[in-house]
Amino acid sequence: MLDGEPRGVPVTSPSPPRPPWQDPPPRNGIQEKQEHMRVIHEAPLAPMTTLGIGGPAAALIELHDPADFPEFVALADTFPGEPVCLGEGSNVLVSDAGCAGAVLRMSTKGVRMAGNTADGRVLVEVQAGHLLADLVATTIAEGLTGMEMLVGIPGTTGATPVQNVGAYGQETADTLVQVTAWDRKLRRMVTMDAAECGLGHRTSVFKRSRRWTLLTLVFALRRSELSAPVTYRTVAAALDVPVGSRVPLDEVAQAVLTVRRSKGMVLGCSGSDDRSVGSVFLSPEISPAQAEGLRARHAPVNRFPDGSTRVSASWLIRQAGFELRRPVVPGVRISSLHYTLVAEEGATAAGFRQAVDMVFQEVLRRTGVRLTSEIDFL
Numbered sequence: 001m002l003d004g005e006p007r008g009v010p011v012t013s014p015s016p017p018r019p020p021w022q023d024p025p026p027r028n029g030i031q032e033k034q035e036h037m038r039v040i041h042e043a044p045l046a047p048m049t050t051l052g053i054g055g056p057a058a059a060l061i062e063l064h065d066p067a068d069f070p071e072f073v074a075l076a077d078t079f080p081g082e083p084v085c086l087g088e089g090s091n092v093l094v095s096d097a098g099c100a101g102a103v104l105r106m107s108t109k110g111v112r113m114a115g116n117t118a119d120g121r122v123l124v125e126v127q128a129g130h131l132l133a134d135l136v137a138t139t140i141a142e143g144l145t146g147m148e149m150l151v152g153i154p155g156t157t158g159a160t161p162v163q164n165v166g167a168y169g170q171e172t173a174d175t176l177v178q179v180t181a182w183d184r185k186l187r188r189m190v191t192m193d194a195a196e197c198g199l200g201h202r203t204s205v206f207k208r209s210r211r212w213t214l215l216t217l218v219f220a221l222r223r224s225e226l227s228a229p230v231t232y233r234t235v236a237a238a239l240d241v242p243v244g245s246r247v248p249l250d251e252v253a254q255a256v257l258t259v260r261r262s263k264g265m266v267l268g269c270s271g272s273d274d275r276s277v278g279s280v281f282l283s284p285e286i287s288p289a290q291a292e293g294l295r296a297r298h299a300p301v302n303r304f305p306d307g308s309t310r311v312s313a314s315w316l317i318r319q320a321g322f323e324l325r326r327p328v329v330p331g332v333r334i335s336s337l338h339y340t341l342v343a344e345e346g347a348t349a350a351g352f353r354q355a356v357d358m359v360f361q362e363v364l365r366r367t368g369v370r371l372t373s374e375i376d377f378l
């Protein structure tokens, strides 16, 4: 736990320059520039999402300096309806009509070392708008293990607890210690420890809730030049090491990136598949009887850290007869590298939802397993 104010020097503030694919999109709306806060009326949201779909926000309020937060909240309250948070838009589907209320965009940046835990882990405090990719790069450069497998995941650090972001054997729950958030119900700032965040498999108390706006996050990481054990066969194969090996942090990160690129899971490297939210569906939890039946069909069935047994959603989608690159509805098709949905010319939010429903129905009919969508619908 943190003992009072975080100590130490800033490690990175602000973030390093973004790669070209992460450049902020041009803003067409009317802009009112405030000192650290930007308000854009009728702001187009599609360019702020990786799917590139959706209508405008009545008002987009962008926070750059955490000190402006009280003003930020007061301003959001002047708009009708519940405000919604937006990070990098890599896990959202914005409706074609857009958002009638205020959209709060977290653009606060900064990482700093905030002391140590009693067991010697290093506490790292991060602003919500800091890109996860930049945070992972910083932790690797600092010789800290705990996040190296999360390399290549787009989005902001503030969004990581929302669905307990994870990949290749690591997830937010492994390292998150506490968050500070604005609690819209209590109308005050709160500090929540990891247990209060209710982190589960791609879920938390924040998922599908508008109650909290996450502002800062504290993670506890171990000093080590070596990674956590490599538990995924594909990553071990890319490294040419046995499963369970620990390798230098930057080497494991490169291997994870190689595997992710081969599936079109790194934005900017997937060409026509880039209008994506990653995996549209969670790997669904299955019963022991279903697991036995699916294993007999050589399905990838795995145990997860929360104790659940799950089958790969992409395997189910393939079994249901969907083919790579094939359109599902106009403007939405299966990716060319992975069994997930991507958008293309002419995509609409209504069409994307329809494609999600069609995949759900067909997987249920052909395999008896119910998929759950991972995306947040704004």
Ligand SMILES: Cc1cc2nc3c(=O)[nH]c(=O)nc-3n(C[C@H](O)[C@H](O)[C@H](O)COP(=O)(O)OP(=O)(O)OC[C@H]3O[C@@H](n4cnc5c(N)ncnc54)[C@H](O)[C@@H]3O)c2cc1C
Residues within 6 Å of the ligand: 050, 084, 085, 086, 087, 088, 089, 090, 091, 092, 106, 128, 152, 153, 154, 155, 156, 157, 158, 159, 160, 162, 163, 164, 165, 166, 167, 206, 208, 212, 213, 214, 215, 264, 265, 266, 267, 276, 277, 278, 279, 376
């Ligand atoms: C190519 C690709 C690969 C991906 N791979 C993975 C993966 O391997 N593992 C994985 O878990 N996810 C993956 N994702 C999904 C996505 O990157 C994560 O969910 C990420 O955390 C979303 O961050 P964001 O900033 O883009 O959030 P957004 O998409 O902007 O928002 C997502 C949700 O979080 C809420 N939110 C955002 N910021 C805050 C805040 N500060 N306070 C409160 N609520 C907030 C939003 O309201 C929304 O409900 C992938 C996506 C893509 C496009």
